[in-house]
Amino acid sequence: MYVAVKGGEAAIANAHRLLADRRRGDRNVPALRIEQIIEQLGLAVDRAMGEGSLYDRELAALALIQARGDLIEAIFLVRAYRTTLPRFGYSRPIDTGEMKIERRISATYKDLPGGQLLGPTFDYTHRLLDPSIAEGGAVDTPVARDSEPERAPRVTDLLGHEGLTEDDVNEPQDEIGDLTREPMEFPLSRDRRLQALARGDEGFLLALGYSTQRGYGRSHPFVGEIRIGEVEVELDIPEFGFAVNLGRIRVTECQMVNKFKGNAKVPPQFTRGYGLVFGQAERKAMAMSLCDRSLRARELGEDVNHPAQDEEFVISHSDNVQSTGFVEHLKLPHYVDFQGELGLLREMRAEHEAEAGDDAYPEAAE
Amino acid sequence: MNVAAYNFAYLDEQTKRMIRRAILKAIAVPGYQVPFASREMPMPYGWGTGGVQITASIIGPEDVLKVIDQGADDTTNAVSIRAFFAKVANVAVTTHTAEASIIQTRHRIPERTLTEGQVLVYQVPIPEPLRYLEPRETETRKMHALEEYGLMHVKLYEDIAKHGRIATTYAYPVKVEGRYVMDPSPTPKFDNPKMHMSEALQLFGAGREKRIYAVPPYTEVVSLDFEDHPFEIQHFEEPCALCGATGVYLDEVILDDHGGHMFVCSDTDNCEDRREHGHRGTLAGHALEAAE
Numbered sequence: 001m002y003v004a005v006k007g008g009e010a011a012i013a014n015a016h017r018l019l020a021d022r023r024r025g026d027r028n029v030p031a032l033r034i035e036q037i038i039e040q041l042g043l044a045v046d047r048a049m050g051e052g053s054l055y056d057r058e059l060a061a062l063a064l065i066q067a068r069g070d071l072i073e074a075i076f077l078v079r080a081y082r083t084t085l086p087r088f089g090y091s092r093p094i095d096t097g098e099m100k101i102e103r104r105i106s107a108t109y110k111d112l113p114g115g116q117l118l119g120p121t122f123d124y125t126h127r128l129l130d131p132s133i134a135e136g137g138a139v140d141t142p143v144a145r146d147s148e149p150e151r152a153p154r155v156t157d158l159l160g161h162e163g164l165t166e167d168d169v170n171e172p173q174d175e176i177g178d179l180t181r182e183p184m185e186f187p188l189s190r191d192r193r194l195q196a197l198a199r200g201d202e203g204f205l206l207a208l209g210y211s212t213q214r215g216y217g218r219s220h221p222f223v224g225e226i227r228i229g230e231v232e233v234e235l236d237i238p239e240f241g242f243a244v245n246l247g248r249i250r251v252t253e254c255q256m257v258n259k260f261k262g263n264a265k266v267p268p269q270f271t272r273g274y275g276l277v278f279g280q281a282e283r284k285a286m287a288m289s290l291c292d293r294s295l296r297a298r299e300l301g302e303d304v305n306h307p308a309q310d311e312e313f314v315i316s317h318s319d320n321v322q323s324t325g326f327v328e329h330l331k332l333p334h335y336v337d338f339q340g341e342l343g344l345l346r347e348m349r350a351e352h353e354a355e356a357g358d359d360a361y362p363e364a365a366e
Numbered sequence: 367m368n369v370a371a372y373n374f375a376y377l378d379e380q381t382k383r384m385i386r387r388a389i390l391k392a393i394a395v396p397g398y399q400v401p402f403a404s405r406e407m408p409m410p411y412g413w414g415t416g417g418v419q420i421t422a423s424i425i426g427p428e429d430v431l432k433v434i435d436q437g438a439d440d441t442t443n444a445v446s447i448r449a450f451f452a453k454v455a456n457v458a459v460t461t462h463t464a465e466a467s468i469i470q471t472r473h474r475i476p477e478r479t480l481t482e483g484q485v486l487v488y489q490v491p492i493p494e495p496l497r498y499l500e501p502r503e504t505e506t507r508k509m510h511a512l513e514e515y516g517l518m519h520v521k522l523y524e525d526i527a528k529h530g531r532i533a534t535t536y537a538y539p540v541k542v543e544g545r546y547v548m549d550p551s552p553t554p555k556f557d558n559p560k561m562h563m564s565e566a567l568q569l570f571g572a573g574r575e576k577r578i579y580a581v582p583p584y585t586e587v588v589s590l591d592f593e594d595h596p597f598e599i600q601h602f603e604e605p606c607a608l609c610g611a612t613g614v615y616l617d618e619v620i621l622d623d624h625g626g627h628m629f630v631c632s633d634t635d636n637c638e639d640r641r642e643h644g645h646r647g648t649l650a651g652h653a654l655e656a657a658e
Contacts, residue, residue, distance in 0.1 A: 008440045008441060008442040008444070008445040009440070009445045009449075011442065012442055012445060012446060012449075076410070079406045080406050080407065080408040082406070083405045083406040083407070084372060084376075084378065086378065180403070180405075180406070181403050182403045183401030183402050183403050183404075183576050184401070184576055185401055186503055186504050187504070312501075312502055312503060312504065316503075321406065321410075321411060322411045322574050324410065324411075325410030325411030325412040325413060325415075325574060326411055326412035326491070326574055327412075328410060328412065329410065329411075329412030329413050329491070332413065332435070332442075332443050332472075333435060333436045333441050333442075333443075334436075334473070334552075335436055335617055335618075336436045336437060336473045336474055336536070336552075336553075336554055336615070336617065336632055337473060337535070337536040337537075337552050337554065339554070339615075339616070339617055339618055339632075340535030340536045340554045340555070340556075340600060341535055341536075342618065343535065343600055343602075344531075344533060344535050347531075348529060348530075348531075348533075351530065
């Protein structure tokens with residue numbers, strides 16, 4: 001019986017060997033290649049990059065294979081690697097107004113400068129399983145536009161001209177926070193909160209965003225705009241005295257336009273919720289912008305009554321690597337603590353029986 | 367694809383410096399929870415990332431490391447963490463409490479009295495002793511600042527009112543050097559007295575919650591209680607079935623499905639040491655051999 005607490009080392013090694021075998025599966029089936037994952041499971045790669053907060057398709061794809069397709073495990077792998085990387089500096093803010101757009105839709109205007117571009121979307125597909133994919137059928141080449149795209153200013157900038165929406169930045173900011181390099185202390189500044197949301201679990205934020213739509217902290221959202229495409233990343237290099245272009249990344253941005261606020265000084269204007277995520281991750285960007293708006297309740301003088309408005313609640317529980325670690329740690333041995341509880345319970349039961357035997361009620365406070 | 371090589375003890379030197387600064391602050395203010403920029407580690411949150419970060423920041427090539435979980439060196443997570451440091455820091459590891467310069471632990475303090483120069487690193491899940499009374503960090507930090515611990519005493523009193531005793535058997539709150547109420551991590555209250563005036567430095571790391579706190583050597587650590595309900599540790603009616611030890615913390619091992627059980631030392635090193643010195647419990651011999 002004592003075997004149960006012995007031999008941990010060999011057991012671990014064997015378990016990992018079995019894991020490697022199960023990951024590989026039937027050896028007669030060709031092994032997955034990184035390019036296949038990048039090319040054909042691109043949205044899973046995007047999610048691993050986004051919540052892993054590391055823009056590297058190859059590493060995210062590797063993580064997905066290594067994690068046997070378990071997304072949270074893949075995100076964890078990406079994060080554990082990211083944390084070891086040195087920081088060279090902070091890029092300039094990306095300019096999503098200059099995005100090379102692949103998809104851009106607005107639910108608030110029928111037409112607008114730059115137009116509506118559906119892009120590669122699941123929207124309006126009929127969700128019917130397609131056997132031709134299983135057969136590896138040929139796929140048509142997409143239709144490309146023949147003219148140079150018109151400039152597509154962000155919807156919030158269009159509304160901004162009339163002063164109808166609040167400005168981009170309404171918090172004075174000297175330095176950009178980084179939750180992965182500083183202790184987290186509440187209340188968070190909005191940049192840190194947005195960072196936490198961008199890294200946050202899609203499912204958790206989706207459910208919270210949904211809860212605001214169902215009345216738990218309603219914020220009357222409209223999708224001002226969702227845009228997906230590539231933006232340039234630039235880094236200021238002090239020695240050069242100018243910004244250097246590091247390359248392009250694909251991002252999804254969602255601008256939610258929400259019901260107004262105003263007071264004696266500021267005329268009524270739309271408020272905003274913001275979402276920005278690596279890759280193509282529309283659901284996540286929308287959920288993020290709903291949560292961002294809802295977490296601004298205090299700043300905007302609204303009552304904080306609902307989970308999605310509660311910053312400590314939302315941000316402390318939105319990180320799936322943290323959540324999964326702590327939930328799954330319950331698998332670790334706890335027999336020392338359990339023994340303490342067992343002992344106490346036995347004592348209390350013995351006392352209870354003795355008292356029942358005496359046919360007496362326990363005295364208060366005894 | 368290039369995946370970088372890792373620094374000695376995994377963390378980069380800047381991160382170690384940041385953590386050491388937090389440790390120094392924690393030592394300067396015993397029992398106070400110092401926020402630190404906890405890193406993502408290659409093991410899950412809740413599995414000892416706080417303790418691992420502290421150990422990684424203080425360990426040097428000359429150190430001898432012992433890792434225990436539930437008092438035992440051979441529980442799976444202890445094996446895994448020990449293997450991690452053997453790999454990334456290439457340090458000597460031991461199971462002998464007396465030989466170790468750093469002992470990382472989860473849920474126990476070794477039975478053998480720790481001595482000057484040793485460091486005990488605790489893995490802490492929830493560093494905030496007031497957390498289950500007040501979920502908000504913004505509130506609990508205020509309560510600590512104002513030394514407002516009435517709520518904790520009310521909780522202990524309610525235990526007595528309901529159960530006739532303080533029904534907390536592990537993570538039993540202590541007051542450090544007469545100032546901060548501190549969570550000793552989920553060690554059984556049996557171990558609380560070992561913290562008091564310990565010669566060893568005690569460091570506590572909570573990775574997920576991003577807090578470090580400390581009890582420097584020779585510091586008063588007092589378990590909270592009431593005059594008419596003084597703090598008591600657990601007592602076991604049987605000695606260890608393997609080494610016959612009394613006055614140590616025991617684990618219950620179930621032997622069959624008819625309620626048969628035995629009690630064995632939770633501290634495996636202490637138990638093995640006693641047996642090497644000729645101490646025998648009622649089930650010593652066959653049960654142990656079966657294991658090897």
